Amino acid sequence: MxxxxxxxxxxxxxxxxxxxxxxxxxxxxxxxxxxxxxxxxxxxxxxxxxxxxxxxxxxxxxxxxxxxxxxxxxxxxxxxxxxxxxxxxxxxxxxxxxxxxxxxxxxxxxxxxxxxxxxxxxxxxxxxxxxxxGVVAPTYDDDYFDKQIDLLDSILPGSGSVSNRFQRLEKKFVIPEDKLDVVMKTAIAEARKRTMAHYKLPANESFKLEFVEDKPWSGYNWY
Known part of the structure; x- marks a missing residue:
């Protein structure tokens, strides 16, 4: 049995x-x-x-x-x-x-x-x-945005207008130009490692990262 x-x-x-x-x-x-x-x-x-x-x-x-x-x-x-x-x-x-x-x-x-x-x-x-x-843009009235601004006003650190405090906080997350290459390559290596934990990548899979300025787009893939 x-x-x-x-x-x-x-x-x-x-x-x-x-x-x-x-x-x-x-x-x-x-x-x-x-x-x-x-x-x-x-x-x-x-x-x-x-x-x-x-x-x-x-x-x-x-x-x-x-x-x-x-x-x-x-x-x-x-x-x-x-x-x-x-x-x-x-x-x-x-x-x-x-x-x-x-x-x-x-x-x-x-x-x-x-x-x-x-x-x-x-x-x-x-x-x-x-x-x-697969999405539809939501529609909000002015009252919705007023409440969001009030929420930001209550949680943003420092003094001054909501706009100025938001910009000061945002600047803290900007990667210094002299560290940009190292940070991006480190992030790419980590992303590759995490991907390979789930998917087998081709042995010759790679890409080259280049930095540009004064472009209308934030990023572009060239094959």
Missing amino acids: KKLLFLIPVLLILSCSKQAENENKKLNMLACEYVRLGLTIGQYDTDFVDAYYGPDSLKPKDSVVTDEFPKDSLLASINLLMNDLKDISRNAEVDSNRLRANWMYKQLIAFGERIRIVSGEYLPFDQETKQLF
Whole structure:
């Protein structure tokens, strides 16, 4: 009897392991389709893909030969992929697979909205941000902001106006320029260490950090 009871959990573990393996394979296949679809859309919308540094095998094999934007076929491809991802996003055995599938599903919602925008179809602002980013900007009246200022007034140290005290506090968190390189490299090394505790990174994975001034953006990735 003890042997039988021992055998049952072993079979369950093996079954779960096999299910997780099949789940991973299916999700990886869908992820490749996701990348192919994104790159295909990028052939028609030059602002769609900022940078791609994945394998050439996922790039579209055929170049665009028409100026006609295939809205309907692209939306159909998006819907098919979303349907395939829906089950994994809700029922995946592995938590990371469920999160990964859900992330791609939400991205595909944005894919569809971007396609409609390029086609000249526009939604009201709040509906558009919901489709593109999954959020709606909150609306507050003046009383709300007055209360927030009063709250800051009660907790900020020192004397003077709320604005001046906030700026003085903010300056304490500014990294001195002569220490910026060391601080950033230390933070990057720690981030890499924490990431590797959960994910296996490629052996040659790396990037170069450079500091610039007088730019309209706070940061930029160049591949």
